[in-house]
Amino acid sequence: MGLLQSINSPQDLKKIPSSQIPALAKEVREFLIDKVSKTGGHLGPNLGVVELTIAIHRVFDSPKDSIVWDTGHQSYVHKMFTGRLDQFSELRKKDGISGYPARSESDHDIVENSHASTALSWADGIARAHEQTGELKDRHVVAVVGDGSLTGGMSWEALNNIASQIHRPLVIIVNDNGRSYSPTIGGLSTHLAALRTNDMYEKVLDWGKETLLKSPIGRPVFEALHGMKKGIKDVLAPQGLFEDLGLKYLGPVDGHDEDLIENALQVAKRFNGPVMVHVITEKGKGYTPAIEDEAEKFHATGVINPSTGKPINSGVTTWTSVFSDELVAIGKERNDIVAVTAAMLGPTGLDKFAQQFPDRIYDVGIAEQHATTSAAGMAFGGLHPVVAVYATFLNRAFDQLLLDVALHNAGVTFVLDRAGITGDDGASHNGIWDLSILQVVPNLMLSAPRDSATLRELLRESVKVNDRPTVLRFPKGSIVPPIPAIERIEGVDVLVKQGEEDILLISIGAMAHVAVDVAQRLSDQGIGVTVVDPRWIKPLPKYLAKLAANHRLIAVVEDNSRSGGTATGISQFLRDKNIYTPQRDFGIPEMFLQHASRAQVMSEIGLTAQDISREIIEAIARLDNAMSEKIKKN
């Protein structure tokens, strides 16, 4: 690892002779495979951007120049060249480096948001700021956006703005590997493919590289040729969408030929306006198991055996796989069920549905807003769409859910995977806001299954509702062992009933196993406890009010922000019924959670059975004291 170890900053990288770049790229790939196979992470995307990242840091001057990575999952190589090489053993671990750019780690990192399609807006804003402060000529702004992230609506809103300011320099690098997780879909990807597969154009590039770069005057001539490409391109491929928008288009450039990319970026850097450099890369480049993985090219992986690419912990049943199988079963019974994904067919478990019903699956690209409103249209047309997204990405589509789906009483089922604390992907990947934002949506029905049986059951109940939206949320990872109810009363599952009616523990979804553990600890202390799972948490079952009135203290346990979540909904529901039983809310404090394992985060914020039972015991002791004081006074 000689070359790589010698690089602590972009300045060091600039000193490496061009002839040694292929050897450096090889070292980077070996390093990535070695480290990411042990920690898990976005291996495929990073293997694809090795030469691109090298070229960016050799041509531009970060952090004076701003480099904005869209989504940020492909920033590992950037981290390696900006002083964090020795921290990769702790990638995505508590107190280790994040899997995304992080301002706390480096001045070279700008955008921490792991939600896609924001880079162009960020870059536009930074360039506007440079213009205001008079730094536009000295400080370049570079946005790196994947062809997948380019399908998101925000990218197009930004392009519309960027293209209208032809005097404002801004370099947009489209990292086109033809894929999001799976192949990118839609008209844009067809357009990129048309640009990409222009043989004659490639030949021009090859000729440029082979002949011109070898001669002493070759480089300037070659760069001029790049500048001329528009003309060539227009002749060969008249569908110049980006040029029609007003952007200078450069490319396509072979994204694994560092020399060529450097050249294109030099031209782009000197161009005095917005310019798009179209770079063609291969996801998983240099790693056979990734190349052979037709489904996702190792987009994101867990811990794997580096030589085979096989997962170390395989074969567990996940919440996702239970949903996946049940939806296929439902699909066989009902032709009106269709499924919608925003570029996440495999991760949401819709791949099985797609295989079984290829005509009833819609991959809309990274377009959660469009997915939601389009689903409203499908419901209007007589279908029952099931929109499967990660809980955190539903944030994007709140307005569409509120006003296109709920206002129109559309029978759409949203399935929110990765709800609650997801842990190692850091702040923006946690699904801890859905129960709060959904509380305010009129007509909406919301449920949270606690195990596989309730997941299947609630999914079936959800898709039966055709006159309003239903939402089902469950967490990441392997499913918990079954937690059977002792009885179901008026829709409420009673999970534990021990001793007097002291504590009513209302457990939301997958927190049931924690609630049952808390109950055991309380009853060990002689405190009576009833644990219930309301199953439907919006609207709340009326029977909950009856139970609340009969207990001395209510405790709500949920895997969501404490602000505005289910606990807030429950206390309002009870007050409206004139029930004033004291209530304690256990959930996630209103904060952004740093990356760590789920268990570490839970323990840090006090969402463990031990913490919760201790607080309940203290609360009931205080109530008892207050009561005995009152008795004494009388």
Ligand SMILES: Cc1ncc(C[n+]2csc(CCOP(=O)(O)OP(=O)(O)O)c2C)c(N)n1
């Ligand atoms: C709003 C949003 N939806 C979904 C995702 C999940 N996601 C992460 S990366 C990715 C694919 C990105 O594709 P692309 O931009 O082409 O980058 P590549 O991984 O191919 O380099 C998706 C869908 C996300 N990060 N943000």
